[in-house]
Amino acid sequence: MLVALLSAFLGGLILNLMPCVFPIISLKAFGLARQGGDPRQMRREGLAFLGGTLLAMLALAGTLIALRAGGQAVGWGFQLQSPLVVALLVLVLLGSALNLAGLFEFGLGLQRMGQTMDGKDGLLGAALTGALAVVVATPCAGPFMASAIGFALVQPPLAALAIFAALGAGVAAPFTALSFSPALARRLPKPGAWMTTLKHALAFPMLAAAAWLLWVLAQQTGSAGLALMLGCALLLAFSCWIYGMAQRRTMSGRPARALHSVAALGAVAIAALFAMPGGALQAPAALAPTQASAAPVSDKPVPWSPEAVAKAQAAGHAVFVDFSAEWCLTCKVNEKAVLSTAAFKSAIADTGTTYMMADSTNYDARIEQAMMQLGRSGLPLYLVYPAKGGDPVILPQVLDTKTATDALRKASGKKV
Numbered sequence: 001m002l003v004a005l006l007s008a009f010l011g012g013l014i015l016n017l018m019p020c021v022f023p024i025i026s027l028k029a030f031g032l033a034r035q036g037g038d039p040r041q042m043r044r045e046g047l048a049f050l051g052g053t054l055l056a057m058l059a060l061a062g063t064l065i066a067l068r069a070g071g072q073a074v075g076w077g078f079q080l081q082s083p084l085v086v087a088l089l090v091l092v093l094l095g096s097a098l099n100l101a102g103l104f105e106f107g108l109g110l111q112r113m114g115q116t117m118d119g120k121d122g123l124l125g126a127a128l129t130g131a132l133a134v135v136v137a138t139p140c141a142g143p144f145m146a147s148a149i150g151f152a153l154v155q156p157p158l159a160a161l162a163i164f165a166a167l168g169a170g171v172a173a174p175f176t177a178l179s180f181s182p183a184l185a186r187r188l189p190k191p192g193a194w195m196t197t198l199k200h201a202l203a204f205p206m207l208a209a210a211a212w213l214l215w216v217l218a219q220q221t222g223s224a225g226l227a228l229m230l231g232c233a234l235l236l237a238f239s240c241w242i243y244g245m246a247q248r249r250t251m252s253g254r255p256a257r258a259l260h261s262v263a264a265l266g267a268v269a270i271a272a273l274f275a276m277p278g279g280a281l282q283a284p285a286a287l288a289p290t291q292a293s294a295a296p297v298s299d300k301p302v303p304w305s306p307e308a309v310a311k312a313q314a315a316g317h318a319v320f321v322d323f324s325a326e327w328c329l330t331c332k333v334n335e336k337a338v339l340s341t342a343a344f345k346s347a348i349a350d351t352g353t354t355y356m357m358a359d360s361t362n363y364d365a366r367i368e369q370a371m372m373q374l375g376r377s378g379l380p381l382y383l384v385y386p387a388k389g390g391d392p393v394i395l396p397q398v399l400d401t402k403t404a405t406d407a408l409r410k411a412s413g414k415k416v
Helices: 002-015 019-034 037-071 082-101 110-113 123-137 147-150 157-179 182-187 196-201 203-220 222-249 257-275 308-313 330-340 342-351 365-375 401-412
Strands: 319-324 353-359 383-387 392-396
Touching: 002 147, 002 157, 019 123, 037 123, 037 157, 082 123, 082 203, 082 222, 082 257, 147 157, 147 203, 182 383, 196 203, 203 222, 222 257, 257 308, 257 342, 308 353, 308 383, 319 330, 319 401, 330 401, 342 401, 353 365, 392 401
Parallel strands: 319 353
Antiparallel strands: 319 383, 383 392
């Protein structure tokens, strides 16, 4: 149990280096700089960020545990298998980018009411940023995470929640530690006009993240979902612009009821588009897996199924299975750096290995069940089945060409 807790914490630390969390790092960095070295406020925001991260991680873990207890085969990142969740994240990230760009301000009403939130980087803002960091971190999986999460999901609920809490603590640890560092407080520049420029610049990582998720949504739903989301994004930008004008009029003492009404209508229109019948934000029905040929015909992957694996092994072929998803950034990095290289393709051909793809972009119960049986809950997952039959070898999540090609040669029994 102690090893699992430590692995989860280290996995959370490493997530801060992953591209999934980069847009949120910009918000955290801006929050620190905005305080201008006020140690007390920095400590409060660090604790708020930690609290938001832990609450979001426990909520995500609780949902995952409950679904699995109810018989659903789901794993880490399961929420991104829902086009509706991806669409909502697109709007959240777009709204955050528009706020950073200065189109409108978040929390002005709360400030006038004397609440503790100071824009996006107050206590509530820090907690919400921590929660958002957890949500956008799920497409990534790094060292230590897979074994820790796999172990957690076969433990009693309280033990599982403790492991997920350790993962959340790892995600929050760098920012929380920095917020308690007096040396950092002395090094931070004083607040000034430069912060407006920085705030506007930090909108672009958020826009990049929104664009990536929009691409993921297009892979999940096709052109219908993409068209719907483009319309919703346009409505959101228009509503934020109108709301920003209303804020400025209110601050100058002029009436802005009509502008507030128009902004509210925009929000209602977005909700109506989401609820519109027709299934634009629904994943298409999964196709039945095709039969794999006994011998590999190319270095292009064929659809995975347990039956296809058994058939290829029975014919004397090693099998390489790539469990991947369009929303999995680590998968895409490995695909570009290893699986699409000439060396890997040559090894596939030379060893006569059957190359299969288990696509988890949308929910597939058979894929999730297969991962559960292997004690794995997150992507990517790479399996190499020996040509002579037997259990698969699980390759590292952060893949390199030598590891992959050596595994193919060993599984096939061919020296090439």
